[in-house]
Amino acid sequence: MRENRRKKKLIRIRNTRQAFYECIDDLVKHPLVVQMKKYPQHGNTNCYRHCLHVAYYNYRICARMGLRAREAARAGMLHDMFLYDWHTYARETGSRFHGLKHPGRVLKVVQGSFSLSELEKDMILKHMWPLTPVPPRYAESYIICLVDKYCSTCETIERFWKKSR
Ligand SMILES: [Fe+2]
Numbered sequence: 692m693r694e695n696r697r698k699k700k701l702i703r704i705r706n707t708r709q710a711f712y713e714c715i716d717d718l719v720k721h722p723l724v725v726q727m728k729k730y731p732q733h734g735n736t737n738c739y740r741h742c743l744h745v746a747y748y749n750y751r752i753c754a755r756m757g758l759r760a761r762e763a764a765r766a767g768m769l770h771d772m773f774l775y776d777w778h779t780y781a782r783e784t785g786s787r788f789h790g791l792k793h794p795g796r797v798l799k800v801v802q803g804s805f806s807l808s809e810l811e812k813d814m815i816l817k818h819m820w821p822l823t824p825v826p827p828r829y830a831e832s833y834i835i836c837l838v839d840k841y842c843s844t845c846e847t848i849e850r851f852w853k854k855s856r
């Protein structure tokens with residue numbers, strides 16, 4: 692009985708992951724998206740891995756809530772595609788306030804290479820809210836705000852946790 696339940700749970704997880712990867716299949720192979728692997732994000736995580744985390748939790752939460760999970764996954768995969776190392780960017784270019792400015796920069800990069808829905812644009816542009824002042828327009832955009840902060844915190848803590856072991 693317990694073994695059956697465990698098997699069913701594993702199948703459900705595998706199906707969810709498969710459905711999630713189908714949503715972002717074209718994105719993860721795109722050369723611009725792959726470039727994110729070169730740039731560090733929080734802790735020991737690179738931008739690609741961070742975006743993958745955000746995309747996955749966006750997808751799970753939105754699917755569970757009956758929201759637009761496919762677009763939420765895609766916006767999550769692209770939301771931090773600024774393509775520079777933000778740790779040294781201000782020193783090298785003199786442009787400060789990465790936290791405030793990068794959503795707009797990302798949207799410019801992404802719009803040049805992918806066709807985006809209004810929802811995906813809003814999710815990318817507002818994902819740093821309330822640090823950026825204009826609030827999201829859609830429920831999915833509020834979800835990415837929370838998921839991004841949750842993943843960033845976990846990735847940062849993971850680094851210190853690994854260091855202390
Ligand atoms: Fe961001």
Ligand SMILES: [Fe+2]
Binds near residue numbers: 741745770771
């Ligand atoms: Fe992020």
